[in-house]
Amino acid sequence: MRLEGKTAIITGGGSGFGAGIARKFVAEGARVLVADINPNAASAIADELGATPFTVDVSSSASVDAMAKYAIGELGQVDVVVNNAGVTHLPAAMETIDEDDFDRVFAVNCKSVYLIARALVPHMKSRETGAILNVASTAGVSPRPNLNWYNASKGWMNTATKTMAVELAPFGIRTNALNPVAGETPLLASFMGEDTPERRAQFLSTIPIGRFSTPEDMGNAASFLCSDEASMITGVCMEVDGGRCI
Template sequence: MRLAGKTAIVTGAGSGFGAGIARRFAAEGARVMVGDINEAAAEAIAAEIGGIACAVDVGDGPSVAQMAAQARTAFGDVPDILVNNAGVTHLPAFMEDVSEADFDRVLRVNAKSVYLTARAIVPGMKSRRSGAILNIASTAGVSPRPRLNWYNASKGWMITATRAMAVELAPFGVRVNALNPVAGETPLLKSFMGEDTPEIRARFLSTIPLGRFSTPEDMGNAALFLCSDEASMVTGVAMEVDGGRCI
């Protein structure tokens, strides 16, 4: 029960890594708000873990503000933990062939969302002088894959944002870290690969020394450590959970 008495918001928690993190947090005693643009998915995970569902578009300021207000009402304060997990990608393509609409969508969800949640939640954490923020970045921000260029860039942005936030918020007792997962069995996997065939999977897995994709459980375990008091001296870290992909 390493998060007993703690409250948390996890965005993009209706499936994939976010659902794994929400489940792990709840199992360790946290009260979790499950945020997702898919309201039915959020409600399903919230019902499973005894949490609170919240329909949210993380790239929209009023929607994020509403989520923060709902959390304050439910928890009685800003959350102890914020996990910026919601993310999207574009299909593999040469950089000049990615549409402007796809570029805008990737930056809106992967980058702007971190600014919006910070604007809505950081002031309360600073006032309370405690909090933990976890940004789910990617190995793509460290070791970019060809033809995922603007997705790579958005995750590199998130890693730099994490470090900048950590330095600025440290005097207020707020820690900010990131996780860099390798591709996993989530709804985004097919988009990363372009198409899902045994041959493409084998080629993809050949770049991961441990020889498997990451799982929601892997992410939940790593997120639990970084957001728990066990990591009270850890801030500004972008931890790779990648089976050796970035070596």
């Protein structure tokens, strides 16, 4: 019960890694707001866990502000924020990526971190405590060809994590990140271009442990980094990747 008494917002919590983190947080005693752009997905996970669902577009300032207001009103406080929501573009040469796809990747993967910080950091500062966890990717550490702008957005998230950690530490707020390798999430087929046994084998051959990251892997790492056990850890971008980045 390492998160007992804590409240958490998990964006993209309706599926994939976000759902895995939500399950682990509830198992560790946290009260969780499952935030997702898909209301049915948010409600399904929240109903399963006895959590609270909320529909949010993390790229919209009005939507993020409404989420923050609701979370504070419904949960009483926000101790933890997990910026997990993310999108990618399909694999292609960098100069062929559509401008709308580029804008969407940076709005969801990067701007959302800014909007959520703007909405919730003042609340955390007022309480002199808080933990922010950004879900980045090994793509931001060891980038692959043909996912250039997605790679760049996740590299941005790793840098943002470190600068947030330095600035917010004096206020009792820790900021860390997780860098998973590809996993069984709705984005897997987009990363690979197509989901075939051959393409999976190609991906798995680059991971020394020989499997994808799982939602459970992410939940385990996230629950530690957001708990008081990690009170001396901030600015860390932890690779949950089976050795992919070695």
